[in-house]
Amino acid sequence: MLQQYKRVLVAVDGSKEAESAFQKAIQVAKRNEGSLGLVHVIDTRAFSSVANYDTSMADKATEYADELLNGYKDDALKQGVTNVETYIEYGSPKTAITKEAAKAFKADLIMCGATGLNAVERLLIGSVSEYIIRHSPCDVLVVRNEDPVYKDDK
Incomplete structure (x- = not known):
């Protein structure tokens, strides 16, 4: 039986790779008449010591995340996904x-x-995608942004 994914969660951070994953996630959600979840994680470890002196960094990061997610959400709705969280x-x-x-x-x-x-x-402690693969409670699809190396092989 063919697996139908009804609840597709895609991690977005503004990178080209996240954009590729987002576009493919839209197609999976539409094909399966499913819901699309968009998550952006603010890595608080990066500014935890500075935040003690300046809480505006956390506020700016949250504002950026909100704008980023709203942009992705609007795009998904325009492309035909009916339920986006x-x-x-x-x-x-x-x-x-x-x-x-x-x-x-x-x-x-x-x-x-x-x-x-x-x-x-990624260099110091391993990639986020690798961790997701190993610890996810569900199936994981890692999307590559590059063209396959074998595309010119004939």
């Missing part, structure tokens, strides 16, 4: 996506880009 999470993107957002949305599929905006974290 947005989530702003705080903390480590790895755990926020797999634990909080996936549970709150009741996701049966998580989609994410192969890489995101945080190259430093």
Whole structure:
């Protein structure tokens, strides 16, 4: 029997890879007449020590996340997805996506880009997408932005 994903959660951070995952998530949600969840995680670890002195950083990050998610939501609605929910999470993107957002949305599929905006974290402690694959409560689809290397092979 063919798996139909009715609750597709996609992690977005403004990167090209997240945009690719978002566009594919729209197609999956439409094809299965499902719901689309959009999650953006504000990595509070990046400015936790500064936030003690300047709370405007957290406010600006939340404002950016809200604008980003609303833009994605409007795009998904224009493309024909009828049910779109947005989530702003705080903390480590790895755990926020797999634990909080996936549970709150009741996701049966998580989609994410192969890489995101945080190259430093990826080098030091592993990628967010790798963590999602290993710890997700549901199926995961990692979307690559590049053309396949074999496309010119004949």
